[in-house]
Amino acid sequence: MKLVAAVYTLASVAVLTLMVMRPPVQISNTATTTTAATAPATVTNQTVSAPAVPATPVATPATDSAVPATPPATSNKPAPDAKAVPDYAREQRLASEISDAIMDGEVVSLNDGTQNFMGILTAAEQPRGAVIILHGRGYHPDWEDVAHPLRTGLAAKGWTTLSLQMPVLEKEAKYYDYVPLFANADKRIDAGIAFLKQKGIAPVVLVAHSCGAHMAMNWINTRGDGDIAAYVGLGMGATDFEQDMVQAFPLDKMKVPVLDVYGEKEYPQVISLAAERQTLMQKAGNSNSKQMVLPEADHYFKDKGEELNAVVANWLNSLPL
Numbered sequence: 001m002k003l004v005a006a007v008y009t010l011a012s013v014a015v016l017t018l019m020v021m022r023p024p025v026q027i028s029n030t031a032t033t034t035t036a037a038t039a040p041a042t043v044t045n046q047t048v049s050a051p052a053v054p055a056t057p058v059a060t061p062a063t064d065s066a067v068p069a070t071p072p073a074t075s076n077k078p079a080p081d082a083k084a085v086p087d088y089a090r091e092q093r094l095a096s097e098i099s100d101a102i103m104d105g106e107v108v109s110l111n112d113g114t115q116n117f118m119g120i121l122t123a124a125e126q127p128r129g130a131v132i133i134l135h136g137r138g139y140h141p142d143w144e145d146v147a148h149p150l151r152t153g154l155a156a157k158g159w160t161t162l163s164l165q166m167p168v169l170e171k172e173a174k175y176y177d178y179v180p181l182f183a184n185a186d187k188r189i190d191a192g193i194a195f196l197k198q199k200g201i202a203p204v205v206l207v208a209h210s211c212g213a214h215m216a217m218n219w220i221n222t223r224g225d226g227d228i229a230a231y232v233g234l235g236m237g238a239t240d241f242e243q244d245m246v247q248a249f250p251l252d253k254m255k256v257p258v259l260d261v262y263g264e265k266e267y268p269q270v271i272s273l274a275a276e277r278q279t280l281m282q283k284a285g286n287s288n289s290k291q292m293v294l295p296e297a298d299h300y301f302k303d304k305g306e307e308l309n310a311v312v313a314n315w316l317n318s319l320p321l
Helices: 002-021 088-099 147-156 175-198 211-223 268-272 274-284 305-318
Strands: 028-030 044-048 106-111 116-122 129-134 159-164 204-209 230-234 258-265 290-298
Touching: 088 116, 106 175, 116 147, 116 175, 129 147, 129 175, 129 211, 147 159, 147 305, 159 175, 175 204, 175 211, 204 211, 211 230, 230 305, 258 274, 258 305, 268 274, 274 290, 290 305
Parallel strands: 028 044, 044 290, 129 159, 129 204, 204 230, 230 258, 258 290
Antiparallel strands: 106 116, 116 159
């Protein structure tokens, strides 16, 4: 028995020694206002303090826990399809439901090459530029948890916003069902940029959440980032069970600054991909790119609209655009 106790004691000491020796992941804990990174090829990862709530540092997952940058090739994965058609009838129902209730903005009509779709233009008094907002899967441009707080809040911070109705399907549709519609989403982003150019509002920033971020990444893959001055991705990488991403993040190819924001209580896949996204942004080498964690926020940033707006607005206003 004494021999067993001695072995157990030695094993315990060894485990504790390994835990002490393991290097911690360092993430700075800052106030809402963000500053530009100093090293030209460094992307900082920060936690953001919510007002009146102590900030809780959230460790970025180790690199070896991230999903590989290039999704494994499979023959049954869908691809963007120029012939894919959204549920236009559902889009019209959504437009009818929300149009009359919009008091702080102007409903505008854009065209995706086949049919008109809705946008909401919210003008800033003295605009620094314009922000195009892409909502998540199955929602609309005045969605209460992300689209509405950003389209109204950023306008109050000096950015005219154009929130677009992105293509939708029936409520039960999953990520793979939406992938073919990425081609239609490309046309909607193009239409939004053209609309703002006609109004002479520049620079243009693209802000996209969840499935809208997948659509934005596809647009950047196909069009490049020459028509935008910055990109903000919210909850990037979310898919459905056993449905892998069909495209790698093109973040390493982007020349414009990128803000990657995700919640502390995000979906596991979004968190697991955080290290990969950060590595790709570092490879791109833009010193103004950042990755930030919003404490207590879930994937939909529910009840965190004010904090989310502050993070995005402060970052945009810090950029030399």
